[in-house]
Amino acid sequence: MSTSVDALVTTVKSQSRVRRVVTNQQFVLFVVLIALILFFASRNSLFFRVGEFSNLFTDFSGLVLIALAETYVIVAGGIDLAVGSTAAVSGVVAAGWIQPLVNHGVNQAVILLVGTLACAVVGALAGGLSALLITAFDLVPFVATLVTYSVGAGLALVISHGAPVGYNPGAIYWSASGIGMITWLVAIVLVVAVVLGVVLHLTVYGRYNFAIGSNEFAARAAGIAVRRHLISVYVLAGVLAGLTGMFFYIRSGSGAATTGVTNSANLVAIAAVVIGGASLTGGVGRWAGTMLGAAVLTVVSDGLIFINVPPTWIQVVVGALIAVAALLQSFRRRSRRVP
Amino acid sequence: MTIASERTPVLELRNITLHYGSVEALHDVSIKSYAGEVIGLVGDNGAGKSSLIKVISGVNTADSGEVIVDGVRRHWRSPHDSMAAGIETLYQDSGLAPDLSIGSNIFLGREKRRSGLLGRLGFVDQRAMEKEALEQLARVGITIPATQRTVSELSGGQRQAVAIGRAIAWAKHVIVLDEPTNHLGARQSAEVLNVIKSAREQGLSVIFISHSLPHVLEVTDRIIVLRLGRVVRDAPTSEFTVESLLGTITGLNESTGS
């Protein structure tokens, strides 16, 4: 082509390398994580033990799947307030269904696989409800998922009569078995987490997720099936919440209607995503950020108990942490605008 | 360039009507566009220009009427179908995803996949896309230093350049540009007009929407005037002056067209 629009382009001045690293949320989080671990270990040297790291990995696993679910949803420009109660309702439903198998002494592996499937199905239904409300009835995600949250929390209470459902001590013992600080349960969760990261950042599906959250019109105009994608994202989030319900069933050997509800697990998960550097307006977020965000939250809340801090302070510290992360993010965004 | 009416239009719209709720945005609109021809689509704010091009691209579905490409009646289920048919559109309201890199934007909706199994699993070949994005932009005369940069880090004019570059790079038959000189200074606007001219030289059919009447008069072969969702004039550019065109747009000199 003979002409050129070179004139349209003036070179953007590059940021200094140092500034880029220091304002990189993941880098900062990594430093914070290491500092926290060192701090807790300095207060109580027992922190540096396989048993404690096993505890940390386990608690991390209870958070990371719903945090990654939120990452997908938030990157796509939405929010999912339902993940906590979806975990609860999945857990009590699965616990009820598989208890006859437990009573009949069926092989534990079979029981847990059936339970996992049940949780995934219930989770998918919950996510499907959110997706339906958003795509077919045009509710904003905040309201739609709040509806799903209430339905899930209510159903969990009704199904369980407010009491733990089922009892499977074999599951508890299995949840504690593994190699070194990594239990089998944790290993499975970590594999799922890695797959989610790969899909988010390396595949077409993940690319569409960012595109939709960044500019939904642009995504639609580029031929992306936005509605179908959003449905799939909320269903995925539901499934991950369901799996989290199964995780807690396995860990405590029963399903409880309070799991993920009374501790506002949905907000903790969103906090992990925000700490990880994602933007609540969509289009921005990183798997590694969420992983580190969830790790920092886990280490803080466990570590404070570990060094015997009064429970009321723990909430204050976690709140402060989120505030710092939000400030860091706005600083980073502003620094990026430098021409 | 003259219109050879015996030729098959690359793109033809017949009797398009479109409503947004109770608002009638387009009423019985029919237009034809030919290869190697630049059409100017003009009209006041709210006249229906953007609505019309969204029907062409498949963002909007007309309530009635037909879209015909190369003589074949088509139905767009989504913009994906129009893109596949070789029609590229630059939207007035940015069609770029600001948080994605330039390369990712150029390939948005048609991502390059890795070869083999990974590709079938949906893995994107980001490196190839960034590389080809550079080449594609260069091919249409746009050089951007680093395509890994996100669009949000570009100036308004730079974004517009990327959007134009994307449209031109992919267009096979028709390229629709809705106010491409938005955000652009005089010099950059002139460059865009040159891009349009060279697209015509390549045999593309160009639909150019602009409020800058001198630009329209300079670069187009034919001008279609929309007013309140209707085509009020469709004539060779040579029949217009800035004044008569303005009159037709506003409806102050109805007699001009007859």
Add this chain to the structure above:
Amino acid sequence: MKSRSWRLTKGVAIASTLMASSLTFAVGAPMASAAPHRYTIGFVVGAEADPFFQSMYVGAHAEALKLHVNLVWQGDPVDYSPATQIPVVQQVLALKPNALIIAPTDTKALNPYIAAAVRSHIKVFNVDSGSSFQRNITSWVTGNNTQGGKAAADALATAMHYATDCTAAKKCDVAIGVSSLTTSTDAARVAAFKAEVKAKYPYIEMLNDVVSQSQPSVAQSAFAQDISAHNLAGIFAVDGTDAEGATAAVKAAGSAGASIKIVGYDGYANNIASMVAGGLGSLSAIISQQPTLEGTLIIKYAVAALQGKKVPHLQTLPNITLLPSTPASVLAKYQYVAS
């Protein structure tokens, strides 16, 4: 084992200092063997399906039959909150009963409805939890939380072999798990437990409270931290949630938890089953309330008061300590019935 139950208590009774535990009560005294009137008594609880209230129903129902009382038993099946209890109270009052027995789910929120009942000459009684405005209450029968908390401390000290195993050189660490520090019954039990430990067991070191928010998995994570960070010897699980979390944490800790003793509260079937089963993470003692007796007694008092007889304004019932050595027939007597 089928459903495992535990109670979601929220706001309840006024300060334990009110409780005059010296009152003797006249169980079995024939007060109305031939009732001249057939009284209608409304009985409103919260979380009606909870075995605690189901057991209360057993006592109330039997006594109502005996005294020819028309008993109207009501309550939201699973929710323990004023939001669901108030409409139920209004329904029951619309029946114009002679008396209203209520276990208020909030110390204050029910007061206007109680006052309205009193204005229309309906006598109002409290059972289990109490109203903050006792002037409107004819009689209140409740468990003795202070005595229960002390009994728990003694039971835990015994189970831990305090006399031999806890010394000035090697103090025994004890964790206390509670669903919410704002639940006054639980707070009273915890306070009494701590007071008793301070007074009698100087070689017990109490860690900061674990606040489980009615969520077994939250309790479990926190106890896992305490096990990992300290030489934990005992856990006082103030409610079923925390007993469940403590059991799972100790089971999952394996050898690290082998010597940890747990004392639980309330004679839920699963608590008793855990104690009887023995083994890792089982309960060493259960402090049980007497809901059946509470139900019996409050009906007896209501009828007596309606007949113009004098009844105690506050009647506290002692909590019973159940041990693995307790005969099965006694355990069966105190076990709460399932719905």
